[in-house]
Amino acid sequence: MNPTIVSRFRRGASFTGEHLDLSGTVVQLKALTPGQGAALKLLSDGDRDDTELAAAVTALDGETGLLRWHMLFRGLNVSGLIEHAVRVTGEADETGRAGEAGRAGEAGEITGITARLRLVGRGTTLLAPAPAGPARLSRFAEARVVDGTLTLQAPGRHLAVELAPRAAGLLGELANWSTGVPAPVLRLLATAGLLAPGGPEDDVETTERSHAQWHPGDLAFHARTRTPASAPGYGGTHPLGDRFPPEPVSPPPAGTRTVALPVPDLERIAAADPSLTEVLERRRSIRAHDTEAPITLDQLGELLYRSLRRRGTMTGSDGQELADRPYPSGGAVHELEVYPLVTACEGVPAGLWHYATDRHELELVAEPCKATAALVSEARGAAMLEADPQVVLLVAARFGRVMWKYETVAYPLVLKHVGVLYQTLYLVATAMNLAVCGLGGGDSAAFATASGRDPLLEGTVGELVLGSRPRMEG
Ligand SMILES: Cc1cc2nc3c(=O)[nH]c(=O)nc-3n(C[C@H](O)[C@H](O)[C@H](O)COP(=O)(O)O)c2cc1C
CATH class of the missing domain: 3.40.109.10 (NADH Oxidase)
Structure with a gap:
């Protein structure tokens, strides 16, 4: 198994070869070099690791093109346009699956995405470092099924982590301080604010009043309703407008007496x-x-x-x-x-x-x-x-x-x-x-x-x- 971080454009964003298409809005990128254009096309087509992107840049722009590419890639992350994921390459598990989009590679190898960091609100997609020591899932982390995928989100955060079925066991591993989870997965979790701060000797979530006083349900409710950047849907959005009629102002009569x-x-x-x-x-x-x-x-x-x-x-x-x-x-x-x-x-x-x-x-x-x-x-x-x-x-x-x-x-x-x-x-x-x-x-x-x-x-x-x-x- 060889987990690596890969990236692609976020859902709704793509590069046409000429401009960025953000859910129908055209954004021109000025003075793109041929290498940058090739790397953006790769990001648009699917998940790519740093090496694949750098190879595309250097093939057309030379080694000197890398610095400018890194600046461009950072800008895309600052604008929240990228999704990062962990790709594993290795033996199939007992179910024969490597995770989302698993596909056969060389000599029976399976390649698949096990975890994906995705934007659910507004903000950057710059990756945080993996913690240096043991890591534990925050007691405020919420797991939900979203469109058929197990999705984790921390209160008030604009990023969520989707887990493929084979990676769901990591949640059990991270229920307590652990060093057994691969660093790339920890990076995604850390970026989404899903890891507990501190460490085994300094469990901030239970020792600091600011954290200890909150029940996870209350904090999730508070954050969802008071942090618009973490949850779209502020104001009159009519979420049920096209599926149900509005309820009449008068309730049905309660009885005859x-x-x-x-x-x-x-x-x-x-x-x-x-x-x-x-x-x-x-x-x-x-x-x-x-x-x-x-x-x-x-x-x-x-x-x-x-x-x-x-x-x-x-x-x-x-x-x-x-x-x-x-x-x-x-x-x-x-x-x-x-x-x-x-x-x-x-x-x-x-x-x-x-x-x-x-x-x-x-x-x-x-x-x-x-x-x-x-x-x-x-x-x-x-x-x-x-x-x-x-x-x-x-x-x-x-x-x-x-x-x-x-x-x-x-x-x-x-x-x-x-x-x-x-x-x-x-x-x-x-x-x-x-x-x-x-x-x-x-x-x-x-x-x-x-x-x-x-x-x-x-x-x-x-x-x-x-x-x-x-x-x-x-
Ligand atoms: C939202 C709310 C909840 C309350 N809950 C209770 C309650 O469960 N039991 C009770 O005896 N008084 C309750 N009270 C009354 C408060 O105890 C009372 O307002 C407070 O002691 C101040 O006294 P005052 O209303 O006479 O100014 C509640 C008041 C409010 C506004």
């Missing part, structure tokens, strides 16, 4: 409301409810109406129906739905209800049952309440509303919307002298059981406990 909510008189409310400053200064999380006088249907209706009723419906330029509610929403997609889970509310029977923002009514989703009791008990525990909360406001997201339009910002938008809805509910509840407390966690599996909703289509992302304010408070 409904409770109409009175429409509050906003003029009268505006005249009687405390000032914004007073509300902000008075706002507190209140973790007790007045059991003698539970919250009423009128109060629940007023809170929901003032916080999240639909004030209008529009259609976006992409054809997606949009909504206007009192609180803001990225792209006006308004994917959040509120499900009041009632245990004690005068005028509303106990059960899991859905608030229809357009019709300002409650729709019964589930009668009280084991699953709703579990949700109540969970909220009671999270808020450290001495009795069951009168109402739990379960906040669910219809993920397709955001994910049809957005990619990398889709889920973060949902969480931001939960934040603005929390604050809106807090402020309106405070103005109404109700007791509200936001919760930091919940169980979307329990909500799926109680509601019958497919958790991949609609799941809870927030919850608040709500009730009448105890008289001794404030």
Whole structure:
């Protein structure tokens, strides 16, 4: 086995013999020498090692052409136009394969690519050196199947490493500090930021606070959504636009049993409301409810109406129906739905209800049952309440509303919307002298059981406990 690094133009880039073609964009390279042109053609045709490229240059330009070729090749790497790979030449493995593009060479030898470094974001493709001592895979490295190929990426990095089946065993070898992995493979992994910093005696990922405090899942999510250079798809890219229609602004009706909510008189409310400053200064999380006088249907209706009723419906330029509610929403997609889970509310029977923002009514989703009791008990525990909360406001997201339009910002938008809805509910509840407390966690599996909703289509992302304010408070 003789692993060597080979290079070629990245996917979407090629040299026609006259100019560079970058996914249809023509880039002229000025004053190319015949040797440079020949080497670029080789890179365009497939994987070549340094020796093959240098031979093409020197055959036409002489030895003196090499320096200028190296400068040109470096420029192509700085522009992120090259893909590097590890090519092995040797005996076939027991499966008879050498890896991607394995092909028979001399006397039964097999040549194949076992690992390939590819650009997945924006940045250079300059190779880093292989580590001098033992190497280990970063605990933040993520392995995914992309278009049928095992692909490794580190959070926030613009390069990924694809592994052929015969090289997948290297991942097991690199689960701990090892010197058993060929240097060319380590170079690719190091360039993609996939190797742990430090060494066996200095394991930075566990000893340094900056690394130790991150769970790999959280860092991957943070990096994907906050480092556009590492993941294309920022903004409204409509990833599902040509495969699925947008989801309508109104969810399908939840059930046949409904409770109409009175429409509050906003003029009268505006005249009687405390000032914004007073509300902000008075706002507190209140973790007790007045059991003698539970919250009423009128109060629940007023809170929901003032916080999240639909004030209008529009259609976006992409054809997606949009909504206007009192609180803001990225792209006006308004994917959040509120499900009041009632245990004690005068005028509303106990059960899991859905608030229809357009019709300002409650729709019964589930009668009280084991699953709703579990949700109540969970909220009671999270808020450290001495009795069951009168109402739990379960906040669910219809993920397709955001994910049809957005990619990398889709889920973060949902969480931001939960934040603005929390604050809106807090402020309106405070103005109404109700007791509200936001919760930091919940169980979307329990909500799926109680509601019958497919958790991949609609799941809870927030919850608040709500009730009448105890008289001794404030
Ligand atoms: C996103 C969020 C999550 C929260 N999670 C909980 C929780 O799980 N349990 C709880 O008792 N209070 C929770 N709270 C309330 C905070 O503990 C409370 O806001 C904080 O102690 C400050 O008190 P104040 O709201 O009265 O100003 C949460 C508040 C927010 C905004």
